[in-house]
Amino acid sequence: MMTNGEGKKIGPVVSAAHLAAGAMPALSEIEFAMTVMNHSFERWMVRCMGAAGVPGLQPTAVQILHAVNHRGREKTLAELCMMFNIEDVHVASYAIKKLAALGLVKTGRRGKEKTVKATADGMAACERYHEVREALLVASAKRLKLDEEALSGIAAVMHALSGQYDQAARSATSL
Template sequence: MQDDKTENTEAFDRRWHLSTTPREIAITELEYSLFRSFEAFTRWQVEGMAAASGKNLSASDGAILNVIAMRNRPKGITEIGRLLNRDDITNVQYTIRKLMQEKLIEKTTTDKRKKGVYYRTTEEGMTVIDRYVMLRKKLLVKLTETVRGMNDQMENASQILDLMTGIYEQAARVAATHRNPVDDMFD
């Protein structure tokens, strides 16, 4: 007889329309975890930035603001997109305009050998970022300190997610070349 405190995970049928084999189940469970993690991360970004700024900033707004501030070096839109693995440049440009209206970033000139427009954080933008960093340390980082071995686990998770990013990118490229259903691809 099984102890009430021990959960028998083998009794659960983990198959569904996306997964019937052990590998498919593992990938699907990772993807489902990604969905949930992304939504939770997005909520944290929105609430953390709201608390730090008093402004209505989306998760994307906060991410772009932090990327622009990264390494205290101005960034162009192409670099911002690359660092966030985004190819929706129109949406990045929209966020840039919004952050400029909020006076959190500004256009800047850089080395004359470089063409294009670059952005840097303003003093107000750095104040928001500093407050966000403080809040992040007091809330998010502190919560992770309760988990033994968390640094190693997060490092491993980051490596797996980076690897999966490359795999998803390659799969997306192949799928993009077969946008119209090709019967031989589904055989």
């Protein structure tokens, strides 16, 4: 919880006080922070890819391009949806179609499954994105002197919480 200059507690900083009034107000703080962070991160991905020479992509398309470039191994549509926890396969399919139309990925088949792999142009776009990211984001973040081990710990907690949200969503669906 934050404090003002006089040591008085301010907060918690949440988007909905009625949700923070429950048994775990810190969860509401995390939810608000994740929401703001998600919008910032999506904006960043789109702008960074634009600066790398590929404007107009949606965040999901940027993520899929990086994923299919990862380790130079093609991925199936199902793997991509699982990897990014995408429930609506059409969202991923649309992103792949857009990437293919731009010549950044090539689609194929492995049995009955659709596969996607980065083309040379797609790999080059990912490399340019990496260069822009290093220059603008990483250099700036390094100046904050963040503890990289602590950041990895935060990522682990976020992954664990995503499992809690998924289970709660399954439960809510059955109500």
